[in-house]
Amino acid sequence: MGLVKIKNVQNGKIGFWKISHDDDLKFAETIFTSYHPNWKNYRNNKRRHQILATRLLAHELCSKNDIKQNEFGKPYLISGTDFISISNDNNYIALLLSNHPCGIDLQSVNTKILKIASKFQNKNDFIQNNKIQELTQLWAAKEAMYKVYGTPTILFKQHLTIEQKSSNEFIGFCAHPHIKFQCKINMYSFKNYLLAFTSEIIDH
Incomplete structure (x- = not known):
């Protein structure tokens, strides 16, 4: 199913993604490569798909950026002044892009x-x-x-x-x-x- 919705909220926007067999995982391997760069090391196929689908969702919201994680696993954008937060549960992923520190679950x-x-x-x-x-x-x-x-x-x-x-x-x-x-x-x-x-x- 892929992208479900992008919703504008106060100070930012939220993207929703539903993981499906139609996700373009080959393309996902080429974008946001700083986000979980060692994703292939995960043995769990669902987790690997989840990471790549998160890249696809991030591409919908901030295509000209990339995501890294600090020493505690908190994601951040490598350029610009916006902040990001990510959450997932089962086959759904949610990503919040905001102009101030933020959190989503x-x-x-x-x-x-x-x-x-x-x-x-x-x-x-x-x-x-x-x-x-x-x-x-x-x-x-x-x-x-x-x-x-x-x-x-x-x-x-x-x-x-x-x-x-x-x-x-x-x-x-x-x-x-x-x-x-x-x-x-x-x-x-x-x-x-x-x-x-x-x-x-x-x-x-």
């Missing part, structure tokens, strides 16, 4: 979230129950927020708190000792997926 809604809720949910978060949909919202929001800076010492349960403003708008707070900021987080749903992305850094 794509999550399928399923019962697996119940097993890890205690690792990321704190007493100040907007929910205090075990509803799968809301827990997935919380997880996706924290993932998107974490990706703004991608610092491994930021802990989801201890440092990140999410407040809900409406059904699809949230505010995230980071209380890391050395990294303090707030951000707006928007949430969309499609099929059995939730997509969370930061739309504005309020204070940092």
